[in-house]
Amino acid sequence: MSTFAGTWPLLRLAWRRDRWVVTASVLALVVTAYSSMVATLDLYPTDAEAAAGAKVMADNPSITALYGPLPSLTAPAVGVLKTIMLGSVFTAFLAFALVRRHTRTEEEEGRFELVAGGVVGRRAPLAAAVLLATATVLATGGFSALSLVATGVDPTGSLALGVVEVVAGLVMVGITAVACQLTTTARGAGGLALTILLLAFVVRAVADTSTDGQDLAYASFLGWAERVSPFGDNRLWLVLPALAALAGLLVVADVLLQRRDLGSGLWAARSGASRASAxxxxxxxxxxxxxxxxxxxxxxxxxxxxxxxxxxxxxxxxxxxxxxxxxxxxxxxxxxxxxxxxxxxxxxxxxxxxxxxxxxxxxxxxxxxxxxxxxxxxxxxxxxxxxxxxxxxxxxxxxxxxxxxxxxxxxxxxxxxxxxxxxxxxxxxxxxxxxxxxxxxxxxxxxxxxxxxxxxxxxxxxxxxxxxxxxxxxxxxxxxxxxxxxxxxxxxxxxxxxxxxxxxxxxxxxxxxxxxxxxxxxxxxxxx
Structure with missing residues (x-):
């Protein structure tokens, strides 16, 4: 039996269980990107009108730490300022939630043990979870880009905004896949993966507000997403290191998967106290x-x-x-x-x-x-x-x-x-x-x-x-x-x-x- 046997049935099952949550989440992210752009274009019909307000935001360290630097002093760039970082973080969180739910949570609650009794290969649950999360990330980025095109802004910049969400989401898929192999519980996997997400945000914020440490942003995958710079430099090629990171992390997750027992993690669970507190x-x-x-x-x-x-x-x-x-x-x-x-x-x-x-x-x-x-x-x-x-x-x-x-x-x-x-x-x-x-x-x-x-x-x-x-x-x-x-x-x-x-x-x-x-x-x- 192939180690991937049962992947497609598990993928269909995962989609059936989460189709409404996934649809609502993707729709919310897409509508957020679209509404932010529409509202900005209503406020700043021309780039000249946007330049003054944009410059104030660009010079404010607090705004830069929270949302990142403005890609350019144009109305479309102002329209995606919040979406760049918030879209990245929420897309990454959605990817994390899907991978953890259909791997570590299934094992912890004992359902996968029943599924594994059928014609299901060792790698199938992880593969199904990764496929669902990856498809969700790609849908979020793709539909967000299309929604911006519908507002009449530059298609390349719109595509770059989609790439921003894809970069953050794909890397988080790989991070969560590894975290679920290391820990014994869903809570432990969540703590590890979300801590990495938080550190990525902090490193990116420090780099953006530092005068000498701009290159530090590349140490954070959220920094990669930000550096795509929609309606600025439009660095679409930054999706390539994200794909490489996803592939490398999935290889690591697969190696760890083969080295652990069903229901356990590579890191042993911490022993509790001999007596419970009152x-x-x-x-x-x-x-x-x-x-x-x-x-x-x-x-x-x-x-x-x-x-x-x-x-x-x-x-x-x-x-x-x-x-x-x-x-x-x-x-x-x-x-x-x-x-x-x-x-x-x-x-x-x-x-x-x-x-x-x-x-x-x-x-x-x-x-x-x-x-x-x-x-x-x-x-x-x-x-x-x-x-x-x-x-x-x-x-x-x-x-x-x-x-x-x-x-x-x-x-x-x-x-x-x-x-x-x-x-x-x-x-x-x-x-x-x-x-x-x-x-x-x-x-x-x-x-x-x-x-x-x-x-x-x-x-x-x-x-x-x-x-x-x-x-x-x-x-x-x-x-x-x-x-x-x-x-x-x-x-x-x-x-x-x-x-x-x-x-x-x-x-x-x-x-x-x-x-x-x-x-x-x-x-x-x-x-x-």
């Missing part, structure tokens, strides 16, 4: 133990992002010198207050979406605990269903709120040091987004309690909310369509007033969705 005697203590590492990482990330947002505040007047940019900021943040307050309102709402993503990720742990059979073991003790469910929901809710506090404090402290808007203004604005975040968590609980196999659809709902928020103000969606997003009912803090009716309504929706989720979980059987 906190593990409760479901809440166990849920906290499972999530504390992730929350620490998110906390560090939000503290850094808050500092970056605050430091950008000093250049807001120059960045938004065009009336069109100011109008866009006002549409996306509620529209009241000074330009600086409007800027903070826009960024707070954007980061609130990230806090909602953390809450969804944490709540989704319920599904993985159930499908892996661990919930069944826990519920066989004196622990009741509501108590077990509440332990994970409480960590998701409090963790999300904690991130909002961290973001409000760090952005407020940084902003207060360079402007008149500080913690007293930014922290309440951050906390005002909490009801919208709670709605996202509650919808995840609702899906888990009523239709557990569709729990991952919570990501699709969040993507829809983001698209409504990004595209709605730009294309003048009707009010009822904008109202479908919970982030549209927050008021206009800082600078304006909160929306007490909207916030109360969001809290009621969150409570109702959560209650229905609890009731559904109580009545249904466990799905293992």
């Amino acid at each position: 906190s593990l005697g409760s479901p809440l203590g166990l849920a906290w133990r499972l999530q504390r590492g992730a929350l620490l990482g998110w906390t560090i990330g939000y503290a850094v992002l808050g500092l970056v947002v605050g430091s950008i505040a000093r250049s807001v007047d120059e960045i938004a010198s065009s009336p069109g940019i100011e109008e866009m900021f006002r549409k996306m943040s509620g529209g009241q207050g000074s330009l600086l307050e409007v800027f903070f309102g826009t960024e707070v709402r954007f980061l609130a979406v990230g806090a909602a993503a953390y809450g969804i990720t944490t709540a989704l742990r319920l599904r993985s605990e159930e499908s892996g059979g661990r919930a069944e073991v826990t519920l066989a003790t004196h622990v009741g269903r509501y108590r077990w469910l509440s332990s994970h929901v409480l960590v998701a809710v409090l963790g999300s709120l904690w991130l909002l506090v961290v973001m409000g404090l760090s952005a407020g402290l940084s902003g207060g040091a360079v402007s008149d808007v500080g913690v007293a203004e930014v922290l309440p604005a951050a906390l005002a987004t909490a009801p919208a975040v709670l709605v996202c968590v509650a919808l995840t609980v609702l899906l888990f309690g009523t239709v557990p196999r569709w729990t991952a659809a919570a990501w699709g709902l969040l993507a829809a909310f983001v698209l409504i928020g990004e595209l709605g103000p730009l294309v003048d969606l009707p009010g009822w369509a904008m109202g479908l997003s919970p982030f549209d009912h927050l008021g206009s803090l800082p600078g304006g007033d909160a929306n007490p009716v909207g916030l109360t309504g969001l809290l009621l929706v969150a409570l109702a969705a959560g209650a229905l989720g609890y009731a559904g979980f109580r009545r249904r059987d466990l799905v293992t």
Whole structure:
């Protein structure tokens, strides 16, 4: 039997399981690239009008550290500034999630052991996961490029933007494939792969903000993606080192695969303590133990992002010198207050979406605990269903709120040091987004309690909310369509007033969705 036997059936199975998540994720990335370009071209119809605002962004170290340098002082280059780095990071994360899910996660949860009992070769699961992730990356890059061509910009620059996403995604496919052979658990593989992604981002940021270390960017695969420079130098050839890196990493992953046993990794799992701590005697203590590492990482990330947002505040007047940019900021943040307050309102709402993503990720742990059979073991003790469910929901809710506090404090402290808007203004604005975040968590609980196999659809709902928020103000969606997003009912803090009716309504929706989720979980059987 060939070691690749069963690859195509496994690939079809993987696609069938993830087709909606993959489709929604690719669509979100493509729409983000398209909407960013359309909005920029509306603000800067000519390159001459874009040059002044572009120069301010190019000279701001905080913007450069976050998004990278501008490829050129042209309107299309400004239109892809955010997409270059954000598109790279999110495409890389999507590739990571697909490879890990269909390799290490399958082994950890015992499903691959059943599959391996059939006509399935040793290399087939890894090959199927790599093929699915690679096809997804190529689709993301290809459709993003086509979406920009549809706006009328230079086709070569559009293709270069697609290459940016492909470079980051392909390298991450290889990195994740290796990480899944080294570690014993999906969490360990995720920690290793995402740490490398974070280091790549940090190395790239240091290189971009350094006067003497520009070449350091080539030590980071995100630096390779950035150096493609869409609508600038258009270095399409940088896809070649990405392909070489993917091939080399896959060879390493294959060698490691042949040297390990099924279900294990090359690195032995760390032995636990001889006695469990007292906190593990409760479901809440166990849920906290499972999530504390992730929350620490998110906390560090939000503290850094808050500092970056605050430091950008000093250049807001120059960045938004065009009336069109100011109008866009006002549409996306509620529209009241000074330009600086409007800027903070826009960024707070954007980061609130990230806090909602953390809450969804944490709540989704319920599904993985159930499908892996661990919930069944826990519920066989004196622990009741509501108590077990509440332990994970409480960590998701409090963790999300904690991130909002961290973001409000760090952005407020940084902003207060360079402007008149500080913690007293930014922290309440951050906390005002909490009801919208709670709605996202509650919808995840609702899906888990009523239709557990569709729990991952919570990501699709969040993507829809983001698209409504990004595209709605730009294309003048009707009010009822904008109202479908919970982030549209927050008021206009800082600078304006909160929306007490909207916030109360969001809290009621969150409570109702959560209650229905609890009731559904109580009545249904466990799905293992």
